[in-house]
Amino acid sequence: MDARTLCLGVLMLDDATGYEIKKSFEEGPFAQFYHCGFGSIYPALGKLRAEGLVTCTELAQQGRPGKKVYSITPAGIDALKEAVAQSPADDKIRSETLFMFFFADLLGEARRRAIYDGYLDHYRGLLQSVRELDNTGVPRGRLFVRGFGLAIYEAVVRYMEEHGDLVLGGDASAEPEPRRGAAE
Amino acid sequence: MDARTLCLGVLMLDDATGYEIKKSFEEGPFAQFYHCGFGSIYPALGKLRAEGLVTCTELAQQGRPGKKVYSITPAGIDALKEAVAQSPADDKIRSETLFMFFFADLLGEARRRAIYDGYLDHYRGLLQSVRELDNTGVPRGRLFVRGFGLAIYEAVVRYMEEHGDLVLGGDASAEPEPRRGAAE
DNA sequence: ACTTTTATATATCAATATGATATATATCAT
DNA sequence: ATGATATATATCATATTGATATATAAAAGT
Numbered sequence: 001m002d003a004r005t006l007c008l009g010v011l012m013l014d015d016a017t018g019y020e021i022k023k024s025f026e027e028g029p030f031a032q033f034y035h036c037g038f039g040s041i042y043p044a045l046g047k048l049r050a051e052g053l054v055t056c057t058e059l060a061q062q063g064r065p066g067k068k069v070y071s072i073t074p075a076g077i078d079a080l081k082e083a084v085a086q087s088p089a090d091d092k093i094r095s096e097t098l099f100m101f102f103f104a105d106l107l108g109e110a111r112r113r114a115i116y117d118g119y120l121d122h123y124r125g126l127l128q129s130v131r132e133l134d135n136t137g138v139p140r141g142r143l144f145v146r147g148f149g150l151a152i153y154e155a156v157v158r159y160m161e162e163h164g165d166l167v168l169g170g171d172a173s174a175e176p177e178p179r180r181g182a183a184e
Numbered sequence: 185m186d187a188r189t190l191c192l193g194v195l196m197l198d199d200a201t202g203y204e205i206k207k208s209f210e211e212g213p214f215a216q217f218y219h220c221g222f223g224s225i226y227p228a229l230g231k232l233r234a235e236g237l238v239t240c241t242e243l244a245q246q247g248r249p250g251k252k253v254y255s256i257t258p259a260g261i262d263a264l265k266e267a268v269a270q271s272p273a274d275d276k277i278r279s280e281t282l283f284m285f286f287f288a289d290l291l292g293e294a295r296r297r298a299i300y301d302g303y304l305d306h307y308r309g310l311l312q313s314v315r316e317l318d319n320t321g322v323p324r325g326r327l328f329v330r331g332f333g334l335a336i337y338e339a340v341v342r343y344m345e346e347h348g349d350l351v352l353g354g355d356a357s358a359e360p361e362p363r364r365g366a367a368e
Numbered sequence: 369a370c371t372t373t374t375a376t377a378t379a380t381c382a383a384t385a386t387g388a389t390a391t392a393t394a395t396c397a398t
Numbered sequence: 399a400t401g402a403t404a405t406a407t408a409t410c411a412t413a414t415t416g417a418t419a420t421a422t423a424a425a426a427g428t
Contacts, residue, residue: 001280002384009283019406033282040385042408067406084287085295088280090306096185096272098217098332099193103268104325111269122274141288144350148282148343155339159332166328186413203377224414226379251377 001089003040004048006030008080011054011072018042018068029142032130032149045070053079104167112167120160127153185273187224188232190214192264195238195256202226202252213326216314216333229254237263288351296351304344311337 010016010024018041025036045068048054053076059067072080097119104112130150135143194200194208202225209220229252232238237260243251256264281303288296314334319327 001278001283006283009287012287017406018408019404029286030283033277033279033286035276035278035386037386038408039387039410043384080287081290084284084290088284088299088303091281092219092278093217093275094185094219094277095217095275097275098329099185099190099214100268100272101325101332102213102217102329103193103196103264104328105323106265106268115272119272139289140350140353141285144288144347145282145286147347147350148285148340151339151343152336155335156332159335163328163331166324166331169324201377202379203375219415221415222379223381223416227413 001034001083003036003044004053005080005083006034006036007041007044007048007070008053008072008076008083011070012077012080015069015071017070018045021045021070029146032145048076051075101167109168116160116164116167120157120164123153123156123160127157185218185267187220187228188237189264189267190218190220191225191228191232191254192237192256192260192267195254196261196264199253199255201254202229205229205254213330216329232260235259285351293352300344300348300351304341304348307337307340307344311341 006025007021010021010028010030013029016024018038021041022036022038024030025034030036045054045056049056049070052073054070054072057069057071059069097115100107100115101112107115127150130146130153133146135146138146190209191205194205194212194214197213200208202222205225206220206222208214209218214220229238229240233240233254236257238254238256241253241255243253281299284291284299285296291299311334314330314337317330319330322330
């Protein structure tokens with residue numbers, strides 16, 4: 001899934017500037033399952049415009065750089081329909097925190113606790129923000145995705161609360177687990 | 185977190201070829217929370233070797249291209265320790281499937297069901313493969329990560345089984361939810 | 369018997385994405 | 399006043415992705 005399709009998705013909900021599209025991937029409805037930065041968004045909007053899939057209205061502002069408000073066109077809606085009908089790729093997750101917990105035995109106790117606390121706080125915050133959303137009038141597909149995120153966040157918080165001892169104890173390794181490689 | 189650190193992590197468990205490192209991110213213990221392809225792994229191994237963080241032993245094989253078996257060095261272990269002590273970046277998730285479900289109202293009923301079934305089957309398979317793992321002698325940090333993955337997979341399967349109706353029903357949109365933009 | 373697919377194994381490459389940085393200004397809090 | 403945060407666009411070096419090329423063996427299908 002490329003940045004062009006992602007931008008079309010955001011613009012399907014409402015007209016937006018590049019800045020606002022970025023916010024959709026940081027705080028908005030897409031933040032739960034995708035990420036996209038300026039370096040992808042601005043080139044994507046340029047291509048979409050050249051392809052006639054979006055239009056752009058430039059609004060001059062006092063002092064600030066002019067807003068460029070993008071709108072999806074009927075051709076853009078068709079392109080989005082086509083894109084979402086493709087076979088989806090497998091989910092891709094990148095969690096530096098889980099990588100660190102995997103190697104918890106290389107870390108000091110204080111560091112393990114700091115990472116644990118930060119991670120748990122982060123997911124508690126995400127959980128709360130989804131719980132505070134108003135679901136009235138939201139289409140079923142979006143409700144499904146919203147509930148999906150909620151279920152994941154709840155599972156993360158519950159698991160961390162119940163099993164934190166595995167990474168917080170004074171000795172992170174149950175057994176030394178020697179390497180099998182040439183180093184022996 | 186760059187590919188060099190990821191390769192060091194895999195080599196911390198055991199010596200491996202580039203091919204085997206890739207498998208770690210597809211089926212092995214890292215598959216749950218990270219992904220890394222050949223295009224990242226081979227250049228990373230080259231750099232690690234030049235930096236003295238890994239060594240390489242070439243084993244000629246009958247017919248097939250020679251295996252290059254990499255081992256982490258003491259300097260490599262230090263570099264890994266330093267890397268896992270850094271502040272972790274936020275988790276990044278890319279789910280094309282959830283993007284599609286978000287726009288379920290743009291899809292036909294058969295297509296929605298096909299995507300739903302494929303996704304649920306995929307997570308049931310992941311769940312089963314983690315459940316079949318033997319946990320005896322596994323260090324606590326790795327148990328934590330393994331259990332974390334298990335908790336997520338269980339939450340996904342349970343949520344999908346209980347709320348599939350939101351994307352499987354004949355009419356995917358509760359209300360039409362008109363766009364607010366310039367198209368009106 | 370023949371063909372296709374899967375698995376082992378390395379490697380490169382074009383296209384894309386990431387993360388940081390630069391530029392400007394307004395607003396809000398200290 | 400000073401600094402931090404928010405709005406807004408844009409670029410750039412570096413890193414990643416996904417596909418492709420090269421070889422061979424083994425397994426599975428026809």
